[in-house]
Amino acid sequence: MKPSPSLLRHPEHIHPSLWKGTQLAQAQRPALSTGFTRLDAELPGRGWPIGALVEISLERPGIGEISLLRPALAQLGRERSIMFIQPPCAPHFRCWANWGLQDQRLLWVQTDNLHDTLWACDKALRHNACSALLCWAPGAQAQSLRRLHLAAQQSNTLLVMLRSPAEARQPCAAPLRLGLRPAAQGLLVSILKRRGPACEHAIPIILHPERAYSSSGAHHVSLDQPSSAPPQPGRRFSSLAH
Amino acid sequence: MRHGTARSVAPQALLSRRDLPAEAQGLQQAVLCLLQFTPDITLLDAHSLALEVSASLDLFGGPRALWRRAQDALQDLGLTLSLAMAPTAQGAWALALQTQTRRRRVLKPATLARRLDALPASCLPALLPWVDWMQGLGCSTLGQLRHLPRKGLQQRTGPEAMRAIDAAYGRHAPPFTWVVPPASFCLRHEPLQHLEHINAMQAVAGKLVDQLCGWLQASHRSSSRLSFMLHHEKGRQARPPSRLELSLSQPGWRPDDFLPALAEHFSRLVLPGHVLAIELSVDETQERVARSQGLFPEPAQWARQENRLLDLLRARLGEDRILAAKPFASHLPESANRWVSAAQAGESATNVPAPLLPEQARPFWLLDPPLALQVDRHSPLYQGRRLRLMQGPERIESGWWAHDHQQRDYFIAQDAQHARYWIYRQRAALDARWFLHGLFG
Numbered sequence: 001m002k003p004s005p006s007l008l009r010h011p012e013h014i015h016p017s018l019w020k021g022t023q024l025a026q027a028q029r030p031a032l033s034t035g036f037t038r039l040d041a042e043l044p045g046r047g048w049p050i051g052a053l054v055e056i057s058l059e060r061p062g063i064g065e066i067s068l069l070r071p072a073l074a075q076l077g078r079e080r081s082i083m084f085i086q087p088p089c090a091p092h093f094r095c096w097a098n099w100g101l102q103d104q105r106l107l108w109v110q111t112d113n114l115h116d117t118l119w120a121c122d123k124a125l126r127h128n129a130c131s132a133l134l135c136w137a138p139g140a141q142a143q144s145l146r147r148l149h150l151a152a153q154q155s156n157t158l159l160v161m162l163r164s165p166a167e168a169r170q171p172c173a174a175p176l177r178l179g180l181r182p183a184a185q186g187l188l189v190s191i192l193k194r195r196g197p198a199c200e201h202a203i204p205i206i207l208h209p210e211r212a213y214s215s216s217g218a219h220h221v222s223l224d225q226p227s228s229a230p231p232q233p234g235r236r237f238s239s240l241a242h
Numbered sequence: 243m244r245h246g247t248a249r250s251v252a253p254q255a256l257l258s259r260r261d262l263p264a265e266a267q268g269l270q271q272a273v274l275c276l277l278q279f280t281p282d283i284t285l286l287d288a289h290s291l292a293l294e295v296s297a298s299l300d301l302f303g304g305p306r307a308l309w310r311r312a313q314d315a316l317q318d319l320g321l322t323l324s325l326a327m328a329p330t331a332q333g334a335w336a337l338a339l340q341t342q343t344r345r346r347r348v349l350k351p352a353t354l355a356r357r358l359d360a361l362p363a364s365c366l367p368a369l370l371p372w373v374d375w376m377q378g379l380g381c382s383t384l385g386q387l388r389h390l391p392r393k394g395l396q397q398r399t400g401p402e403a404m405r406a407i408d409a410a411y412g413r414h415a416p417p418f419t420w421v422v423p424p425a426s427f428c429l430r431h432e433p434l435q436h437l438e439h440i441n442a443m444q445a446v447a448g449k450l451v452d453q454l455c456g457w458l459q460a461s462h463r464s465s466s467r468l469s470f471m472l473h474h475e476k477g478r479q480a481r482p483p484s485r486l487e488l489s490l491s492q493p494g495w496r497p498d499d500f501l502p503a504l505a506e507h508f509s510r511l512v513l514p515g516h517v518l519a520i521e522l523s524v525d526e527t528q529e530r531v532a533r534s535q536g537l538f539p540e541p542a543q544w545a546r547q548e549n550r551l552l553d554l555l556r557a558r559l560g561e562d563r564i565l566a567a568k569p570f571a572s573h574l575p576e577s578a579n580r581w582v583s584a585a586q587a588g589e590s591a592t593n594v595p596a597p598l599l600p601e602q603a604r605p606f607w608l609l610d611p612p613l614a615l616q617v618d619r620h621s622p623l624y625q626g627r628r629l630r631l632m633q634g635p636e637r638i639e640s641g642w643w644a645h646d647h648q649q650r651d652y653f654i655a656q657d658a659q660h661a662r663y664w665i666y667r668q669r670a671a672l673d674a675r676w677f678l679h680g681l682f683g
Contacts, residue, residue, distance in 0.1 A: 060661075061683060062605070062606075062663070062680075062681020062683050063661045063681075063682075063683075064682060065683055066606045067602075067606070067683065079544045080544050080548065081548060088607070089607035089609055089610075089681065090579065090607070090608045090609075090610050091567075091606060091607065092575065092579050092604055092605060092607065092608040092680060093567035093569050093578075093579055093581075094569070094575065094578060094579065094599075094604050095604040096567070097598075098598055098600075098601055098603065098604055099601060105566065106566070106567060107552075107564060107565070107566055107584055108564075108565040108566070108581060109555060109559070109563060109564050110563040110564075110565070111559055116558065116559060119558070120555055123554055123555065124551055124555075127548075127550060127551040127554075128547065129544070129548040130551075181659075182659050182660045182661040183660050184660050185660075207602070208662070208682075
């Protein structure tokens with residue numbers, strides 16, 4: 001029997017895991033919205049995949065990588081915790097609370113070496129005890145990442161590996177790989193790999209709009225009153241603070 | 243048989259002295275281990291145990307599954323055994339002497355009677371004094387004995403012989419005194435060889451945990467702290483015993499509750515020498531909390547799963563490597579951002595009554611300690627990048643009552659690539675130095 005042309009045009013009607021190279025794949029499990037409409041539109045399943053390895057590469061920590069994940073973390077269920085394994089710096093809990101995430105339990109796991117980092121990540125996935133798992137494992141081999149991806153598929157966890165751009169050039173089993181660059185008012189997200197056509201353009205993400213500062217003065221506990229600190233000789237405030 | 247006779251009959255036989263304390267200890271271990279399956283265990287003689295399992299059959303998936311589990315558990319202890327199953331305890335005892343496994347498993351009383359009829363009379367220990375007399379009568383099997391007139395047989399033998407036959411055939415149920423588990427658990431295992439490898443020690447510890455679980459099961463209790471003592475060489479090169487504490491965040495009573503974390507503890511263990519004996523003791527036990535077997539995941543189930551994971555991570559990485567936030571009321575970010583071991587943080591960790599700031603007012607990554615920045619033409623430099631001040635100053639001043647008086651003006655700065663930094667300037671110092679304190683992650 002010859003398949004009808006409309007079926008060939010829409011192979012997803014034959015089986016949900018079939019897709020054409022020119023279209024975005026459908027997610028097998030419901031994805032978690034990123035909270036950024038333009039990014040959602042470019043991702044298969046319109047969001048972060050749950051139960052799959054997501055790789056995010058960035059040059060150095062502190063360019064807005066957690067801010068990018070924040071709306072997704074806020075949507076996660078409260079009964080399980082969010083785990084950070086071997087982050088590059090100490091997480092600032094005040095910022096976590098400011099983001100409205102104080103009800104999400106955050107666990108910070110420190111390890112001594114790469115082997116322990118991957119072991120802890122694997123155990124957390126196998127116990128399915130975390131709603132989200134962010135792991136920093138510089139130097140991890142593609143083979144171990146593949147193992148983590150397989151473990152993630154058995155779990156119900158948002159697994160994100162944060163890696164360096166040099167590692168992003170090596171092959172990896174992650175079905176979604178993103179590259180981050182800092183940009184004015186936020187980030188530029190380039191999709192390095194996804195189930196779907198290649199994405200040529202980078203997606204701008206606005207994390208800190210410029211005008212928010214001037215309007216939010218009422219909530220801000222700013223102490224920049226010139227009278228409170230008497231000017232002392234030898235200080236060059238005026239040349240700096242503008 | 244005498245020593246010399248045995249040597250002449252079988253010259254290649256290895257003769258060893260009978261070790262009565264070791265036999266008693268083996269039996270005791272078997273009892274503790276079998277308490278997992280039923281609380282009703284009785285000692286028939288110095289090397290026979292009878293288990294009343296009629297109440298446990300459904301729980302363990304039928305007689306065959308229970309048979310297999312009991313056999314595996316006892317073989318794991320290193321015991322050689324012959325297991326039999328029958329509707330009566332005395333019947334099972336007699337059947338246990340059979341060599342074929344198939345002939346040792348009987349479920350129906352009629353089959354039991356048929357099997358017993360074919361057995362020699364000597365297989366019931368109570369009949370042993372009259373075996374010669376029975377041979378003289380021409381009765382060698384139990385079946386032939388049962389065909390004799392009952393009254394006459396009772397007159398010529400004794401009431402205990404008749405009672406033994408009746409008990410085996412199920413016509414009379416003798417009372418049993420069940421084994422009472424000891425009030426506290428402290429067990430020592432001395433393997434035949436010195437233990438040098440961690441894996442061997444782990445296997446021995448696993449056996450001890452099996453017996454502990456039997457004991458916990460019998461007393462319907464659970465425990466969260468196990469302490470192992472690993473005894474080393476005595477005498478001239480005596481060393482103090484090594485101690486291994488296994489503490490779980492929730493009490494357990496099944497081997498699976500203890501063994502994964504125990505394996506990680508053993509893999510981290512560094513011992514001064516080989517181990518002669520391992521001792522397991524449990525100091526405190528708790529009343530067991532009944533778990534509901536729900537179809538859908540419940541909050542309590544997630545918490546249990548997380549506790550198991552944290553125990554495992556703690557065992558390998560160390561107690562203070564799994565951290566949870568415990569914010570401290572302080573204006574200084576580095577003292578407010580306090581992280582403590584997840585076990586101590588407790589539930590109140592997340593209750594921060596701090597005023598909410600704009601979302602992007604604080605960085606997500608905090609550098610500890612703050613990094614001193616170089617200054618070039620009045621503007622701070624970080625890794626050769628010039629930082630431009632975007633927002634601020636926000637003055638944070640604290641600790642004047644202590645020696646650590648901090649006067650800082652915080653700014654949000656940006657480099658040419660638009661990455662943002664949280665930097666501060668020390669006001670009090672004579673040379674106003676710049677520090678990088680956070681990164682906006």
